[in-house]
Amino acid sequence: MTGASGNIGTALLRWLAVRPEVDEAIGIARRAPPADAGQPYDRVGWREIDVACPGADGELAEAFGGADAVVHLAWHIVGDHDRRTQRRINRAGSGHVLAAALRTRVPQLVHLSSAAVYSPRTTDAAVSEEWQRRGIPGSAYSRDKVAVEDLLDRAEAEHPGLRVVRIRPPAVLQPAAAGELVRMALGRSAPLARVVRGRALVLPLPPQAVTQVVAAEDVADLVGRAVLARATGGFNVADEPVLTAEMLARLLGGRHLPVSRRALRRLVGATWRMRLQPLDSSWVDLLVDSPLLDCTRARTELGWHPRHDARLTVVATRRAVADGVGTASPRLRPLGG
Numbered sequence: 001m002t003g004a005s006g007n008i009g010t011a012l013l014r015w016l017a018v019r020p021e022v023d024e025a026i027g028i029a030r031r032a033p034p035a036d037a038g039q040p041y042d043r044v045g046w047r048e049i050d051v052a053c054p055g056a057d058g059e060l061a062e063a064f065g066g067a068d069a070v071v072h073l074a075w076h077i078v079g080d081h082d083r084r085t086q087r088r089i090n091r092a093g094s095g096h097v098l099a100a101a102l103r104t105r106v107p108q109l110v111h112l113s114s115a116a117v118y119s120p121r122t123t124d125a126a127v128s129e130e131w132q133r134r135g136i137p138g139s140a141y142s143r144d145k146v147a148v149e150d151l152l153d154r155a156e157a158e159h160p161g162l163r164v165v166r167i168r169p170p171a172v173l174q175p176a177a178a179g180e181l182v183r184m185a186l187g188r189s190a191p192l193a194r195v196v197r198g199r200a201l202v203l204p205l206p207p208q209a210v211t212q213v214v215a216a217e218d219v220a221d222l223v224g225r226a227v228l229a230r231a232t233g234g235f236n237v238a239d240e241p242v243l244t245a246e247m248l249a250r251l252l253g254g255r256h257l258p259v260s261r262r263a264l265r266r267l268v269g270a271t272w273r274m275r276l277q278p279l280d281s282s283w284v285d286l287l288v289d290s291p292l293l294d295c296t297r298a299r300t301e302l303g304w305h306p307r308h309d310a311r312l313t314v315v316a317t318r319r320a321v322a323d324g325v326g327t328a329s330p331r332l333r334p335l336g337g
Helices: 007-016 056-064 083-103 140-158 175-189 216-228 245-251 261-273 282-289 296-302 310-323
Strands: 026-029 045-048 070-072 108-112 163-168 171-173 202-205 213-215 233-236 255-258
Touching (some): 007 175, 007 216, 026 056, 056 083, 083 108, 083 140, 108 140, 108 216, 140 163, 140 282, 171 175, 171 216, 202 245, 213 310, 233 296, 245 255, 245 310, 261 282
Parallel strands (some): 108 163, 171 213, 202 255
16 A cells, blocks of 8 residues: 555555455555554554655565555645646656556556546536546646546556556545645644634635535545455545535634635635745636536445545544644644644
8 A cells, every 4th residue: 555654544554454354454655654653553564665766666566566456545635836746756656656566467456546537517416437537727636636547547458457446536534634634735834723723714715616525434445345346447435415615614613705716716826826825726726626426336336335424524624633633654743743
């Protein structure tokens, strides 16, 4: 499992801990949790590998040898002002993982993709895995997700013996990842989140903005089911209900301030250029244009069902920000840690 010390990786380690069907698990991370990290990091063998480094495919092949499946979670979500590093980790790193999997003849590769791989929505109805995969124009995060799925398309055509799974969630939340999530969203301003007890006192969003979230445990459950079922293909994953802008503001402990998309893009772009926060204006487009997800395939083919309510997940994560919750993983260290 690459990216095993992160948000979804930590949830998947918890899932594996209660699954006797899994004989052995190897966690790969650029920085492994310390030896005394405790659960859930103490039940896997750790390998420190930077998947984006030249020659990483050789190190990864050594780790992948004899594996029944590789789960690829490593990803650089927010590029901040360093697009070159983001692209190298996401595209070159994923290429190294794929090359190592092919070299060692791993039968199944599970890739953590995203709802951002889909083309902009043209309907309020939720879309299936057959929706076009051209991404959200202008979003570097979306472009990287599309590029890696295109790479996997070619690999499947050239290597029909490889089973490829693409898991496509919206924003993935859990209380244990509260610190990481706030650092990604606020950058150097992240400590302020503790001051306001995790609340977004005013949330400026276009009135038409609607979004989905999913609990990390529900994503981990789908990943695990896909591995055990030796599945292939794409699977959407999201929790109910869909969140409107007003609902999201209320769950975050504040009030919704209706603004136009253009005004919000200008505000986000200006604060990004001033380096006050790490999200450029394309994240506004990602929020407004990403289609809602229909998860029927995950339910019918893998027996997956959401165990979390999206509203409660948002509230629990907000409270975890206020309480300074985190783990011993370097990626999920508490806010201010």
